[in-house]
Amino acid sequence: MTTSAIAVSGLRKTFGDKTVLDGIDFEIPAGTVFSLLGPNGAGKTTTVNVLTTLIKADSGTVRVAGHDVATEAKAVRSAIGVTGQFAAVDELLTGRENLQLMVDLTRGSTKVDKRIVDSLLERFDLVESADKSAATYSGGMRRKLDLAMTLVGSPRIIFLDEPTTGLDPRSRRTMWTIIRELLADGVTIFLTTQYLDEADELADRIAVLNQGKLVAEGTPEELKRQIPGTHVRFRFATIDDLDVAAGILPESTRDDDALTLRVPSDGGTKSVRALLDRLDEHSLDAEEFSVHTPDLDDVFLALTGHDTAEVVAK
Incomplete structure (x- = not known):
């Protein structure tokens, strides 16, 4: 072969x-x-x-x-x-x-x-x-x-x-x-x-x-x-911390109930470190953070226009 x-x-x-x-x-x-x-x-x-x-x-x-x-x-x-x-x-x-x-x-x-x-x-x-x-x-x-x-x-x-x-x-x-x-x-x-x-x-x-x-x-x-949507998700301990972080990261999307910020990012080491440094400059710590990337369902939908759950159900 x-x-x-x-x-x-x-x-x-x-x-x-x-x-x-x-x-x-x-x-x-x-x-x-x-x-x-x-x-x-x-x-x-x-x-x-x-x-x-x-x-x-x-x-x-x-x-x-x-x-x-x-x-x-x-x-x-x-x-x-x-x-x-x-x-x-x-x-x-x-x-x-x-x-x-x-x-x-x-x-x-x-x-x-x-x-x-x-x-x-x-x-x-x-x-x-x-x-x-x-x-x-x-x-x-x-x-x-x-x-x-x-x-x-x-x-x-x-x-x-x-x-x-x-x-x-x-x-x-x-x-x-x-x-x-x-x-x-x-x-x-x-x-x-x-x-x-x-x-x-x-x-x-x-x-x-x-x-x-x-x-x-x-x-x-x-x-x-290939699919846009990669972001870093930060969760904070209090609503006051969330308010400060939202001011530091104006490009973010906030969720007050979950005390989280979603910040667009390529998910790379340098860009994540830069975000953490910006928070550190204001002595602000996140309770946790995670990098989220699109999954294959997002890829499938973007490329074919079909929702995978809908396709499997057919």
Whole structure:
């Protein structure tokens, strides 16, 4: 595999008169987590389907694991694993039987050993339920089994299309742990999610897709810095101290009930120190202070015009 696990250039896809992907470009280094964000209908799943050879692009170049998805589809499929939005487990089979089925389907691969079934059951904490019907599994257990089935054959690139949608917080955290373990093993993760905290927690780089175009790309911190709103928040002991501080920092916004001042700032060490020095010059101490920066919800809203809670609820 090359140092780039995935390289996309000029990717376009239309359905009828609707342009779903309008010439997008991105590159994903091997052994990293790349998260693609966007409102419903932005083109996230279409992107995944093109990269995993399920549908063909209208134009552009896409290379996955060093192989062209248009001309070397078989080689691409042998290098990847895919976990879709819904757990693709057979409810008539047990967990063990689902995994064994995947082993049998990939029997031609020299990398596959039947002992992998026991290994995966243990890794995903499914040993106790291994011989129970998958129909009896909780949503979190099904998602774990689905991801375990994806790992049969040891793919080096894994596509996770909204893997934690509908899971309870504990199950989501478990999936996050599994994703980090895969990353530690050198696996490349392509993640789509509607949960901004998930992307913030897991992704090395994030791209935001809106109306078929990539409108931003960078690390979570780089994206947050693009959005204005960083400020320093001071809390004072008394209303008199707050009055004095408001006079010293006229650019601030005050909250009398909370005894706080909100001062616009870039959040850097020098600017925060300058604010503290101005208070010190008047022998004024704050009870506490903290630096607040926009989160990914603010970034998402600014770039797409969609509220994330509204998008997830759809």
